[in-house]
Amino acid sequence: MRKKILNIIPLLLVVTGMQAAQPVILKTPELEIDFTPRTPNQMTSFYEARGFPKAMRDILKKQCFITVGILNKSNEKIWLDLSGWHFSADGKPLKREHRDYWKKRWQNMAVPLSKQSTFRWTLLPETLDYLPGEHEGGNLILPFTDKAISLTASFATGENKQGKTLTITTDKLFCAEDAQ
Numbered sequence: 001m002r003k004k005i006l007n008i009i010p011l012l013l014v015v016t017g018m019q020a021a022q023p024v025i026l027k028t029p030e031l032e033i034d035f036t037p038r039t040p041n042q043m044t045s046f047y048e049a050r051g052f053p054k055a056m057r058d059i060l061k062k063q064c065f066i067t068v069g070i071l072n073k074s075n076e077k078i079w080l081d082l083s084g085w086h087f088s089a090d091g092k093p094l095k096r097e098h099r100d101y102w103k104k105r106w107q108n109m110a111v112p113l114s115k116q117s118t119f120r121w122t123l124l125p126e127t128l129d130y131l132p133g134e135h136e137g138g139n140l141i142l143p144f145t146d147k148a149i150s151l152t153a154s155f156a157t158g159e160n161k162q163g164k165t166l167t168i169t170t171d172k173l174f175c176a177e178d179a180q
Helices: 002-018 040-049 054-060 099-108 113-122
Strands: 024-027 031-038 063-072 078-081 085-089 127-130 135-143 149-157 166-173
Touching: 024 166, 031 166, 040 054, 040 063, 054 063, 063 127, 099 113, 113 135
Parallel strands: none
Antiparallel strands: 024 031, 031 063, 063 135, 078 127, 078 149, 085 149, 149 166
16 A cells, blocks of 8 residues: 555646646626736647647747636626736736737737637637626636736626626736746
């Protein structure tokens, strides 16, 4: 029995070493949103495994990736619209590029359409309606910063966005870095 336990320990150490940073979880009565920073190595490994060209990976490893999961805990539709999300670091605006920016950048580099499509589906949609109980997510890409990132995000509610506006704020987001 002792031998079996010792054989498991190296596996546990490997799995633990691959874990992402702890997520920042924000909860309101209507929403639960988790933000998980991803290291450059995590993201470039992910894209390399899908055959992304090195030039594309070299650009992406210099960005700040945060995986976002959003759960609608309410009884009405909640609307994601990233144009209502405002990021800052050290008191200065931090510009999140629209997915169209990335599409143009990849087209200008002649990245194969299949890789452009794969990249696009990894991103958090610009707009999306969340039905009650629905959970969806994707990656946000921000310019890399070593400062804490603040976010103010607004969500419309109701079938036709006529309900109250939900606003969440945090100053606890960050860009993950590779271990040195």
